[in-house]
Every structure is written in C-alpha cells, then in structure tokens.
Amino acid sequence: xxxxxxxxxxxxxxxxxxxxxxxxTCNLCSVGCGTDIAVKDNKIxxxxxxxxxxxxxxxxxxxxxxxxxPNNSKDRLLTPMIRNDQGDLEPASWEEAMDLIVxxxxxxxxxxxxxxxxxxxxxQGFLEDYYTIGKIGRAGMExxxxxxxxxxxxxxxxxxxxxxxxxxxxxxxFDDVDEADTIMLFGHNMAxxxxxxxxxxxxxxxxxxxxxxxxxxxxxxPTAKEADLHLDLNPGTNLALLNAIQNKxxxxxxxxxxxxxxxxxxxxxxxxxxxxxxxxxxxxxxxLSEEKxxxxxxxxxxxxxxxxxxxxxxxxxxxxxxxxxxxxxIHLMRGLIGKPGCGPLHMAxxxxxxxxRTVGGVGTxxxxxxxxxxxxxxxxxxxxxxxxxxxxxGPNKGIIKxxxxxxxxxxxxxxxxxxxxxxxxxNQERARKALxxxxxVVQDPFLTETTEVAxxxxxxxxxxxxxxxxxxxxxxxxxxxxxxxxxxxxxxDFEILVEFARRMEFKDRDGNPLIAYxxxxxxxxxxKKVSAGRPCDMTGMTYDRLEKxxxxxxxxxxxxxxxxxxxxxxxxxxxxxxxxxxxxxxxxTSRPLSREEFEEMNPNGRxxxxxxxxxxxxxxxxxxxxxxxxxxxxxxxxxxxxxxxRMPEMEKEAPEAFVEINADDARNLAxxxxxxVRIVSPRGNVxxxxxxxxxxxxxxxxxxxxxxxxxxxxxxxxxxxxxxDPLSHQPVLKHASCRLEKIGK
Ligand SMILES: Nc1nc2c(c(=O)[nH]1)N[C@H]1C(S)=C(S)[C@@H](COP(=O)(O)OP(=O)(O)OC[C@H]3O[C@@H](n4cnc5c(=O)[nH]c(N)nc54)[C@H](O)[C@@H]3O)O[C@H]1N2
Ligand SMILES: Nc1nc2c(c(=O)[nH]1)N[C@H]1C(S)=C(S)[C@@H](COP(=O)(O)OP(=O)(O)OC[C@H]3O[C@@H](n4cnc5c(=O)[nH]c(N)nc54)[C@H](O)[C@@H]3O)O[C@H]1N2
Ligand SMILES: [Mo]
Numbered sequence: 001x002x003x004x005x006x007x008x009x010x011x012x013x014x015x016x017x018x019x020x021x022x023x024x025t026c027n028l029c030s031v032g033c034g035t036d037i038a039v040k041d042n043k044i045x046x047x048x049x050x051x052x053x054x055x056x057x058x059x060x061x062x063x064x065x066x067x068x069x070p071n072n073s074k075d076r077l078l079t080p081m082i083r084n085d086q087g088d089l090e091p092a093s094w095e096e097a098m099d100l101i102v103x104x105x106x107x108x109x110x111x112x113x114x115x116x117x118x119x120x121x122x123x124q125g126f127l128e129d130y131y132t133i134g135k136i137g138r139a140g141m142e143x144x145x146x147x148x149x150x151x152x153x154x155x156x157x158x159x160x161x162x163x164x165x166x167x168x169x170x171x172x173x174f175d176d177v178d179e180a181d182t183i184m185l186f187g188h189n190m191a192x193x194x195x196x197x198x199x200x201x202x203x204x205x206x207x208x209x210x211x212x213x214x215x216x217x218x219x220x221x222p223t224a225k226e227a228d229l230h231l232d233l234n235p236g237t238n239l240a241l242l243n244a245i246q247n248k249x250x251x252x253x254x255x256x257x258x259x260x261x262x263x264x265x266x267x268x269x270x271x272x273x274x275x276x277x278x279x280x281x282x283x284x285x286x287x288l289s290e291e292k293x294x295x296x297x298x299x300x301x302x303x304x305x306x307x308x309x310x311x312x313x314x315x316x317x318x319x320x321x322x323x324x325x326x327x328x329x330i331h332l333m334r335g336l337i338g339k340p341g342c343g344p345l346h347m348a349x350x351x352x353x354x355x356x357r358t359v360g361g362v363g364t365x366x367x368x369x370x371x372x373x374x375x376x377x378x379x380x381x382x383x384x385x386x387x388x389x390x391x392x393x394g395p396n397k398g399i400i401k402x403x404x405x406x407x408x409x410x411x412x413x414x415x416x417x418x419x420x421x422x423x424x425x426x427n428q429e430r431a432r433k434a435l436x437x438x439x440x441v442v443q444d445p446f447l448t449e450t451t452e453v454a455x456x457x458x459x460x461x462x463x464x465x466x467x468x469x470x471x472x473x474x475x476x477x478x479x480x481x482x483x484x485x486x487x488x489x490x491x492x493d494f495e496i497l498v499e500f501a502r503r504m505e506f507k508d509r510d511g512n513p514l515i516a517y518x519x520x521x522x523x524x525x526x527x528k529k530v531s532a533g534r535p536c537d538m539t540g541m542t543y544d545r546l547e548k549x550x551x552x553x554x555x556x557x558x559x560x561x562x563x564x565x566x567x568x569x570x571x572x573x574x575x576x577x578x579x580x581x582x583x584x585x586x587x588x589t590s591r592p593l594s595r596e597e598f599e600e601m602n603p604n605g606r607x608x609x610x611x612x613x614x615x616x617x618x619x620x621x622x623x624x625x626x627x628x629x630x631x632x633x634x635x636x637x638x639x640x641x642x643x644x645x646r647m648p649e650m651e652k653e654a655p656e657a658f659v660e661i662n663a664d665d666a667r668n669l670a671x672x673x674x675x676x677v678r679i680v681s682p683r684g685n686v687x688x689x690x691x692x693x694x695x696x697x698x699x700x701x702x703x704x705x706x707x708x709x710x711x712x713x714x715x716x717x718x719x720x721x722x723x724x725d726p727l728s729h730q731p732v733l734k735h736a737s738c739r740l741e742k743i744g745k
Contacts (some may be wrong), residue, residue: 012046126395126468130361144394160324166574180339187313236617244282256335347703355471684718
C-alpha cells in the first residue's frame with residue numbers, strides 16, 4: 001500500500017485492478033462530495049470523485065483520498081467489550097453486551113424515568129440512524145436528553161435560522177457561490193476546512209475576477225491570504241463590527257425599502273440598538289481601522305449580490321447566535337435573499353450534522369416541528385401511533401448541561417454514538433470527571449480516550465460498509481451505498497439501534513413494535529411520511545433517484561421533484577404561527593417566547609429583524625493570563641484524528657500539536673521557533689513546540705485541537721472554556737485566556 005497513484009481525482013492502491021465502483025459520498029466535512037468507492041475482493045482499495053456530481057464535479061479533498069485506509073486498520077475493534085471487575089475492558093459477545101445495555105437501561109428508566117438516560121450522537125452518521133435515535137429517544141425511552149457533537153459544531157446555525165426565518169434550513173445553496181458578486185467568509189477558514197468548495201470559488205475568481213472576497217478572521221489563514229479585504233479583528237468582537245456595519249448601511253439608505261416593508265418586521269427596534277454603533281466605536285473594540293470598517297460597510301451596502309458564510313469563528317465565539325442574526329439582518333435590509341447569488345450560507349461542519357437536526361436525533365423535533373406547539377406534537381404522535389403523553393417533551397439540554405446532570409447523579413445511562421467527547425469537549429478535566437459517573441456505552445470502531453470511561457464498547461461498521469443517506473451543508477441529501485460487507489464481528493449503527501429497540505420492547509399504542517422497519521431504506525420511507533408538509537419535505541426522494549441524480553435538495557416533493565436550489569424565492573418565510581419551528585427566545589435571558597408573544601409580534605410569513613446587542617467575550621486576557629487562546633483546524637486532520645491519525649500521509653504532514661505565536665511576542669518571551677513552551681489557562685495546561693511567524697496578531701495564540709486521542713499528546717481542550725452561547729448553547733471554544741511559559745527544548 002505504500003505506492004499509490006493519483007489519476008485525476010481517482011485514487012487507487014498501486015498495482016490493483018478494481019472489480020467494481022460503488023456510489024457513495026465523502027464522509028469528511030459538510031461539502032458532501034460525490035465519490036465512488038473502488039472495491040476488489042470485498043476490500044476497499046480506493047476512491048474516486050464522481051465527475052457528474054454537481055457539488056464536486058469529480059474533485060476530492062486531500063484527506064478524502066485516504067479515507068478508506070482506517071477501514072483496513074489492524075487495530076479496529078471486532079468484538080464488543082465489557083468492563084470487568086478489575087476495571088479492564090474485556091471482549092464479550094454481542095449477546096452479552098446488548099443484554100447488559102438493555103438491563104441497565106431498563107433499570108435506570110425504572111428508577112429515574114426518562115430523566116436518567118441520555119443519547120449523545122453525531123453529525124457524521126446517517127439520517128436513518130438519527131431518525132431512529134429520535135424515535136426511540138422520545139417515544140421509547142421518553143427522554144428529552146438527546147444531544148450530539150453538533151452542539152459543539154452547528155447548533156448556532158439552527159437557532160439563527162429559526163429566529164430570523166421561522167425554521168431551520170439554510171436559504172442558499174452552493175450554486176449561489178457561483179453567482180455572487182461578493183462573498184463574505186465570516187470566521188470560516190474554507191481553504192483548510194472546505195477545500196473542494198474553496199477550489200470552486202477560487203477557480204471562478206481566477207477566471208472572472210469575481211467574487212469580491214471579504215474574510216473576517218483574526219488570523220492570517222490561507223483563506224485570508226486570498227481575500228480582497230481581510231478584517232483581522234480582535235477575538236470575540238464579531239458583533240461589534242457587524243453592528244457598525246448594519247448602522248452604516250441603514251443610515252446611508254443602502255436598503256431595499258420595498259423588501260423591508262413587504263417581507264420583514266421590526267427594523268425600527270433594531271435601529272434603536274445599532275444607532276449607537278459608530279464606526280469609531282467599532283474600531284476601538286475590534287482593533288480594525290475606521291477605513292477598513294467603512295470599506296467593508298460600503299462593499300456590503302452596495303453589492304448587488306452577496307453570499308455570507310459563517311462557521312466556527314462565529315459559532316464557537318461569544319454572541320454566537322446574535323452575530324448570525326446580524327448577518328441575517330444585513331441580507332434582509334438589502335433584500336439579498338431568495339435570489340440567485342444571495343443569502344446567508346450558515347455552514348454545517350460535519351458531513352451530516354444538518355441531517356441530525358432535520359430528523360430530530362439531536363434535541364430538535366422531527367421535521368422542524370415546534371415542541372411548544374401542541375398541534376405539532378399531536379402530528380408526531382399520530383405519525384408514530386403513540387400517545388401524545390408518551391412523547392417526552394422537554395427543554396433542549398445541550399451536552400454541557402448534560403455534564404452538570406451527570407455530576408448531580410441524575411443522568412445514569414449515557415450512550416455515546418460516533419463521537420469522541422473526551423478529546424473534543426471543552427474543559428476536559430471537568431468533562432472527564434462527569435463522564436466517569438454514569439453507566440457509559442461507547443459505540444466506536446476504535447479504542448479512544450472516551451472508551452477509557454466506557455462500561456461497554458460496541459464496534460460499528462464504518463463508512464463504505466453500510467447504507468444510508470447524509471444531508472450536507474446546503475440541504476443536499478446524498479445516498480451512500482454499501483461497498484463491501486463489514487468485517488466479521490461488527491454491526492452497523494443502524495442495526496444496533498434497531499436491535500436495542502427490539503430488546504427494549506418499545507411498542508406503539510396498538511402493541512406493535514415501535515420500530516417496525518428493518519432496513520435503512522425502509523426507515524427512509526417512513527421518515528419521508530414524517531417530513532410531509534414540513535419545510536424539509538423529502539417525499540419526492542427515493543434512494544434510486546438520489547443515486548441516479550447525484551443527490552437532491554430538500555424540499556423535494558411531487559410538485560417540486562427537482563428539489564429547491566434556494567428557499568424563500570417568493571419572499572414568504574416560515575414564520576406563520578402554526579408552521580414555524582419555534583416561537584423563539586429572548587436574546588438576553590434565553591427565555592422561550594410564548595405563543596402569545598409570537599402572535600403579538602405577528603410575523604405571519606415575514607422575516608424578523610432581531611435586535612443584536614453586543615456582549616463580548618467574558619473571559620478576557622488579564623495580568624496572569626495575558627494572551628488570547630484560539631483553537632481550530634488544520635487541512636491535514638479530521639477532528640480527534642481517529643481516522644487521519646491512521647493515514648500515514650496525513651500524519652506525516654502534521655504529526656504533533658503546536659502553538660502559533662506572533663514573532664514580536666516570541667521575541668519578547670525569548671521563545672525560538674520549534675522550542676517547547678507551556679501554555680497555561682485557568683483550567684489546564686499543555687506543552688507544545690512554538691511555531692513563530694506572522695499568522696497571529698500580537699497577543700493571540702492558536703493551537704489545533706486535533707491532538708489528545710493518542711498517548712502523550714497535548715489536548716487543546718484541557719484549556720478551553722465550557723461557557724455557552726445563551727441561545728444555541730454552543731460552547732465558546734475559540735476564546736479563552738492563557739499565558740506562555742518558556743521551558744526550553
Ligand atoms: N481539515 C478539516 N476540515 C474540516 C474539519 C476538520 O476537522 N478538518 N471539520 C469539519 C467541521 S465539523 C467543522 S465544524 C468545520 C469548521 O471549519 P472552520 O470554522 O473553517 O474551522 P476552524 O479552524 O474551527 O475555525 C475557523 C476560524 O475561526 C477563526 N476565529 C477565531 N476566533 C474568531 C473570532 O472571534 N472572529 C472570527 N471572525 N473568526 C474567529 C479562527 O482563527 C479560525 O481560522 O470544518 C469542517 N472541515
Ligand atoms: N478546542 C476545540 N474543540 C472542538 C472544536 C474546536 O474548533 N476547538 N470543534 C468542535 C467541533 S465543530 C466538532 S464537530 C467536534 C468533533 O469532535 P468529535 O465528534 O468528538 O470528533 P471525531 O474525531 O470526529 O469523533 C468521531 C468518533 O466516531 C468514531 N467513528 C468513526 N466512524 C464511525 C462509525 O461509522 N460509527 C460509529 N459509531 N463511530 C464511528 C471515530 O473513531 C471517532 O472516535 O469537536 C469540537 N471540539
Ligand atoms: Mo464541527
């Protein structure tokens with residue numbers, strides 16, 4: 001396997017002949033590139049980009065080319081494990097493992113009811129898995145404690161879309177990036193985290209000069225280097241910048257009065273807030289020059305078409321949801337939404353995190369339904385043939401809240417599916433202690449930091465070995481066919497969930513099994529009925545169409561069989577009182593608004609300007625901790641590296657953690673390039689080599705968060721903060737304070 005060749009975007013092990021190519025989708029990142037998997041003798045031997053796939057037109061990300069290597073890894077788990085009395089994990093049969101899990105779940109349910117059990121899943125699985133999790137979670141275990149790593153990822157996307165437009169679902173699609181005159185990438189390092197989409201933008205820019213690119217990021221990232229205008233603002237000051245920009249646009253009358261009058265409400269309320277935001281005030285807070293802010297406001301105020309992307313520099317920052325609301329406001333005041341090349345493109349990160357939100361495995365309710373609207377709950381009860389009172393309806397509890405409930409001894413059964421929280425959660429020491437308390441099931445193909453606290457480990461089949469669908473960041477549903485049979489000893493996530501439901505004897509109101517389907521395709525067919533009439537309607541899709549037509553965007557119905565490139569083309573939003581996904585929350589206290597309050601606001605199909613009051617980061621650099629700590633991604637690695645850490649080609653590029661420091665700071669602290677330093681935050685510390693240069697501004701450092709799963713590695717999350725955004729409950733992973741200590745060599 002050492003010598004491989006790249007043929008255009010096909011990538012096959014050397015000297016191998018391919019028996020067959022199987023239709024699939026890349027499982028790294030939310031772009032959702034169509035891929036074919038090369039198979040020989042029931043082994044994956046390579047991958048190729050699908051030329052006709054509209055999203056990637058054959059292109060592949062560097063990591064994607066190796067994503068089948070971990071499947072063949074020698075250290076894959078091929079049998080369940082149970083922790084024995086000595087505290088060690090030891091191999092067990094599926095029968096023993098499932099039996100123990102079911103016994104424990106029943107015990108906790110009997111003792112604590114649904115408040116005692118939680119499922120923490122993922123944005124990297126299949127829609128059919130998520131739908132099953134939602135159904136057995138709500139109607140089987142009657143718990144409201146459903147969450148996923150999407151809480152760390154794109155919970156903010158969901159909330160900002162609900163607040164402004166009435167429901168989740170990104171208004172734009174990737175097709176719009178091909179038409180926009182201006183693209184603003186806000187806290188989004190697309191060159192490293194969405195390489196194929198980035199390539200699409202850069203090719204057009206090189207050929208036509210368009211789009212004008214604005215990049216907002218405190219670091220000089222590879223993305224920022226291509227920008228026409230790079231705004232390297234102070235960390236955590238996104239909203240200060242956007243408030244001044246909103247003010248400038250409104251006061252210069254660069255606004256679309258007809259659109260505002262006919263299709264929006266509450267601009268006057270917004271004006272009262274943003275009127276305070278002069279360019280000078282924003283300049284003082286953001287550290288950007290007045291000229292730069294003015295230029296940005298002019299560009300955004302005058303461009304005829306605009307796509308704005310947001311990602312972790314917004315979602316994992318303070319004022320996360322409100323910052324996105326400000327971006328929605330700018331699109332609304334300019335009327336730049338629901339038309340070609342226009343609209344906010346609030347990104348997803350993981351390959352199917354949007355899908356989990358859509359079908360309700362993650363604390364949402366299936367089909368963008370409103371937990372506070374009894375009619376919607378009646379709908380779900382009727383569709384599932386369960387009693388309304390048996391559907392657990394409770395306030396959404398994010399993972400940080402769940403940690404608190406573990407600390408208190410309330411959550412006693414915690415099922416962790418397809419995520420590695422003991423690397424990826426903030427404030428690791430707290431997370432570790434909390435996760436040591438309940439009975440923990442971990443479903444993962446490898447031993448990880450999280451399996452260290454597991455009572456039972458279940459080994460799942462991996463990508464390429466199972467069938468299902470995924471929803472990418474622009475509402476495209478792709479189908480992934482099973483390329484090979486999984487290795488002996490593992491089961492698919494879907495099979496495990498269905499088996500659990502059977503053993504738990506979950507029933508509908510007629511005494512029939514709650515989960516009546518047994519294949520992913522049957523689950524998809526059932527889900528389609530649940531989606532009918534809702535924003536995410538998928539009744540027009542079939543697995544066959546998804547394969548033949550290389551993905552379809554929702555909504556996709558009999559009337560509209562090709563799916564929708566963009567939402568709200570008629571400028572009618574999902575804010576009717578009985579259609580909307582939520583009545584929204586008070587932005588400062590996060591108190592849910594009542595139906596009466598929503599009716600009083602009376603949006604009735606119009607979009608809502610939300611007031612965007614700046615709060616700023618709570619933990620700020622100070623004497624003991626004078627630096628900003630920023631964390632994030634490298635092009636070479638995927639999250640906690642359980643996959644890319646097993647790809648020699650990627651490991652070679654970035655084998656260990658490091659800290660990026662500004663050259664002036666390094667000189668002041670007498671730290672040389674490559675020298676080891678200790679980074680200390682109020683919560684923990686790590687020791688890593690320094691990378692000295694000009695990527696960072698003075699007073700700011702950056703540590704990639706990909707390390708910590710393998711022995712002796714430095715985990716950035718020992719230092720990060722578990723404070724959350726009040727609306728989306730997403731943790732502020734991008735900003736904490738720290739100091740640097742020179743330790744030499
Ligand atoms: N190579 C690779 N690609 C990936 C992934 C991966 O692990 N590796 N993961 C996928 C997933 S799940 C996700 S969520 C996405 C994430 O994709 P991105 O959000 O693009 O990646 P990050 O590096 O987390 O953060 C983006 C930028 O936010 C900036 N930032 C920090 N603070 C601020 C601030 O206050 N304001 C602004 N405007 N910017 C700030 C950081 O400097 C950083 O460059 O990537 C997806 N793609
Ligand atoms: N400091 C800091 N922390 C962060 C971030 C940051 O920017 N900074 N970003 C956050 C974000 S946006 C994200 S998305 C998270 C990601 O964090 P995680 O979700 O914890 O990271 P992954 O490494 O993707 O974990 C996926 C796990 O699923 C396993 N797995 C692989 N395939 C399968 C399968 O088919 N079935 C099952 N059951 N398991 C499988 C893998 O081995 C791995 O252990 O990290 C978050 N944490
Ligand atoms: Mo993410």
